Amino acid sequence: xxxxxxxxxxxxxxxxxxxxxxxxxxxxxxxxxxxxxxxxxxxxxxxxxxxxxxxxxxxxxxxxxxxxxxxxxxxxxxxxxxxxxxxxxxxxxxxxxxxxxxxxxxxxxxxxxxxxxxxxxxxxxxxxxxxxxxxxxxxxxxxxxxxxxxxxxxxxxxxxxxxxxxxxxxxxxxxxxxxxxxxxxxxxxxxxxxxxxxxxxxxxxxxxxxxxxxxxxxxxxxxxxxxxxxxxxxxxxxxxxxxxxxxxxxxxxxxxxxxxxxxxxxxxxxxxxxxxxxxxxxxxxxxxxxxxxxxxxxxxxxxxxxxxxxxxxxxxxxxxxxxxxxxxxxxxxxxxxxxxxxxxxxxxxxxxxxxxxxxxxxxxxxxxxxxxxxxxxxxxxxxxxxxxxxxxxxxxxxxxxxxxxxxxxxxxxxxxxxxxxxxxxxxxxxxxxxxxxxxxxxxxxxxxxxxxxxxxxxxxxxxxxxxxxxxxxxxxxxxx
Ligand code: NAD
Ligand code: UGA
Numbered sequence: 280x281x282x283x284x285x286x287x288x289x290x291x292x293x294x295x296x297x298x299x300x301x302x303x304x305x306x307x308x309x310x311x312x313x314x315x316x317x318x319x320x321x322x323x324x325x326x327x328x329x330x331x332x333x334x335x336x337x338x339x340x341x342x343x344x345x346x347x348x349x350x351x352x353x354x355x356x357x358x359x360x361x362x363x364x365x366x367x368x369x370x371x372x373x374x375x376x377x378x379x380x381x382x383x384x385x386x387x388x389x390x391x392x393x394x395x396x397x398x399x400x401x402x403x404x405x406x407x408x409x410x411x412x413x414x415x416x417x418x419x420x421x422x423x424x425x426x427x428x429x430x431x432x433x434x435x436x437x438x439x440x441x442x443x444x445x446x447x448x449x450x451x452x453x454x455x456x457x458x459x460x461x462x463x464x465x466x467x468x469x470x471x472x473x474x475x476x477x478x479x480x481x482x483x484x485x486x487x488x489x490x491x492x493x494x495x496x497x498x499x500x501x502x503x504x505x506x507x508x509x510x511x512x513x514x515x516x517x518x519x520x521x522x523x524x525x526x527x528x529x530x531x532x533x534x535x536x537x538x539x540x541x542x543x544x545x546x547x548x549x550x551x552x553x554x555x556x557x558x559x560x561x562x563x564x565x566x567x568x569x570x571x572x573x574x575x576x577x578x579x580x581x582x583x584x585x586x587x588x589x590x591x592x593x594x595x596x597x598x599x600x601x602x603x604x605x606x607x608x609x610x611x612x613x614x615x616x617x618x619x620x621x622x623x624x625x626x627x628x629x630x631x632x633x634x635x636x637x638x639x640x641x642x643x644x645x646x647x648x649x650x651x652x653x654x655x656x657x658x659x660x661x662x663x664x665x666x667x668x669x670x671x672x673x674x675x676x677x678x679x680x681x682x683x684x685x686x687x688x689x690x691x692x693x694x695x696x697x698x699x700x701x702x703x704x705x706x707x708x709x710x711x712x713x714x715x716x717x718x719x720x721x722x723x724x725x726x727x728x729x730x731x732x733x734x735x736x737x738x739x740x741x742x743x744x745x746x747x748x749x750x751x752x753x754x755x756x757x758x759x
Pocket of ligand 1: 287313317385387437
């Protein structure tokens with residue numbers, strides 16, 4: 280029986296290993312983590328992450344060929360294949376701060392593997408890492424190997440949150456990079472055999488290590504670039520009377536461009552797009568390619584511009600101040616069908632509104648009050664910005680309440696901001712909501728999910744990203 284151990288029981292490690300266990304009954308899978316609360320949650324009925332379909336997969340395999348444990352060393356030493364799926368955040372201090380990937384967690388995992396191993400192992404990079412990381416990992420492992428043979432593979436993950444289980448069942452491709460030596464090719468085959476239990480062979484792409492590592496960063500950069508491209512167009516649409524949904528549809532019909540990832544929004548969020556592009560920018564700079572670095576940096580800049588533009592639009596439409604006004608925030612997660620709030624655009628929008636002294640009432644079906652308070656208190660980019668650009672202060676945080684119902688959040692509100700495209704926000708009783716709001720009642724749709732004409736018919740003043748403006752908004756232009 281092949282034994283797999285995955286270090287890191289997070290959004291990637293948990294679902295990926297659960298699906299491997301489900302699809303490969305002959306493989307024993309252990310998922311280990313240094314965080315005891317996380318492992319306890321994986322062993323309970325309340326899994327640590329919300330992901331449609333995940334509960335069923337875990338329930339089917341847990342205790343049979345899928346185990347969650349804090350005994351990292353035992354499971355690593357027993358495994359034939361060790362996946363490393365630890366977090367690789369952006370460095371916040373020292374060389375490359377604000378851009379480079381922080382590989383502290385990766386390095387400590389690699390040193391631990393070298394320490395506890397007693398037999399040959401395949402070590403798989405599952406985390407997203409800078410190109411050439413495998414070389415560094417190889418050095419750590421071989422310098423501490425005690426004669427043990429380690430083969431390093433790069434097998435980046437392409438799942439998206441909210442659709443992780445389906446993405447894992449039907450991946451567009453599985454990418455495996457390895458050394459072009461006989462031992463490297465043998466390791467590639469061993470990992471390929473695992474995926475071949477359910478992934479058609481033509482979808483398993485095998486490359487050299489550096490291509491696999493770089494392809495992951497490139498894929499995320501290309502995806503984020505599409506969103507920034509359409510978001511840049513959304514600003515032009517508002518200025519000209521074009522409708523961004525119509526433009527996206529027309530552009531996406533070109534089979535060379537394709538229809539996906541062309542939804543204009545208040546900005547992309549999530550734990551990876553920003554960090555991976557910053558990392559790419561840093562790698563370009565380190566390789567003496569400032570023009571290439573500058574090109575990709577713009578994707579982030581447009582994303583920041585889009586969030587700022589949204590806040591400015593809200594404030595300018597409401598007579599240039601939201602001070603003391605109740606603003607309902609519908610949705611806080613970075614996208615629907617997840618409770619994940621990492622880098623969610625809602626954080627920047629809420630901070631912007633709190634900076635203008637709004638009173639926020641926030642509702643998200645999957646995010647707790649504790650998480651929201653934490654996200655809004657964190658001065659994440661303090662190190663990068665002068666303090667006067669960080670509007671959130673402890674007193675501002677007191678100006679928010681978190682409620683468990685959209686009707687409660689919008690009651691007596693002056694305005695609504697839709698931050699996440701949860702399906703339930705499409706079918707709310709907007710007449711009832713309008714009746715219970717202050718007038719004029721504003722609705723700012725950061726996800727283009729409401730029926731603008733219907734809501735204008737009810738009486739709302741509606742702003743929807745990249746859509747033709749109504750007269751009120753035209754009369755109160757947002758200051759850039
Ligand atoms: P996460 O923060 O949810 O999980 C990482 C886990 O690793 C944490 O539970 C942490 O406690 C654990 N960990 C850290 N160091 C450890 C150590 N030395 N030993 C044992 N456990 C350790 O992160 P994630 O979202 O699962 O992302 C993991 C990697 O996968 C990142 O590189 C990310 O870029 C990449 N990725 C993420 C997604 C996604 O949708 N979240 C998709 C594709 C790729
Ligand atoms: C993204 C990629 O889609 C995955 O392939 C990748 O594995 C993952 O990053 C990663 O490396 O972490 P994820 O961030 O989970 O997945 O979710 P996406 O569906 O890509 O959405 C990212 C953000 O872009 C969300 O805030 C979403 O609302 C926004 N988005 C997406 C738009 O604004 N418009 C779109 O058309 C699509």
